[in-house]
Amino acid sequence: MTGIYPGSFDPFTLGHKDIVERAAKFCDKLYIAVSENINKKHLFTLEERVDMISAVFAGNENIIVESFNGLLVDYMKSKHAMYIIRGLRAVSDFEYEFQMAFANRSINNDVETIFMVPGSRYLFLSSTIVRDIAYNKGDVSKLVPEIVCKKLQEKYSS
Numbered sequence: 001m002t003g004i005y006p007g008s009f010d011p012f013t014l015g016h017k018d019i020v021e022r023a024a025k026f027c028d029k030l031y032i033a034v035s036e037n038i039n040k041k042h043l044f045t046l047e048e049r050v051d052m053i054s055a056v057f058a059g060n061e062n063i064i065v066e067s068f069n070g071l072l073v074d075y076m077k078s079k080h081a082m083y084i085i086r087g088l089r090a091v092s093d094f095e096y097e098f099q100m101a102f103a104n105r106s107i108n109n110d111v112e113t114i115f116m117v118p119g120s121r122y123l124f125l126s127s128t129i130v131r132d133i134a135y136n137k138g139d140v141s142k143l144v145p146e147i148v149c150k151k152l153q154e155k156y157s158s
Helices: 014-023 047-057 072-078 091-107 127-135 146-157
Strands: 001-005 029-035 063-068 083-087 112-116
Touching: 001 072, 014 029, 014 063, 014 083, 014 112, 029 072, 047 146, 063 127, 072 091, 072 146, 083 091, 091 112, 127 146
Parallel strands: 001 029, 001 083, 029 063, 083 112
Antiparallel strands: none
16 A cells, blocks of 8 residues: 655654654555645745655655645656545644545545544644744754754754
8 A cells, every 4th residue: 555645744743753653554655745835934945844854764665755746636646646644633633634635535536535643742743833932942852853853953043
């Protein structure tokens, strides 16, 4: 089974990592598909995000990190994938993800969305919260992988 875990990942958190590690157990191949979100102002460039996430999963042969643009279902078709992996933290996430799952299926009826809940210690965690804490010089070392922590410190030290 080939799965796609899409997102902007700005920045990639330990909640994201938890979902990837668990999804990789049942996916032969898992693509972390990093995208630009035109509705968001990104802290890190697309290339920076891909590089950081690639470093986190270096040595994991079944986890591939790539950027993509355009429709997710088109990207999925290019990877011969039929499964979208999405994380849910709260009811508000579900409403949005439910709409996206139906939108994707309206384009390609074979696409399935698998919803996963992160470990309880990450239920509150979002990229927005991490950026806010880091911007205000707070400690994010228990919220993001080490390389992401270093890059956040570099970004906000100037």
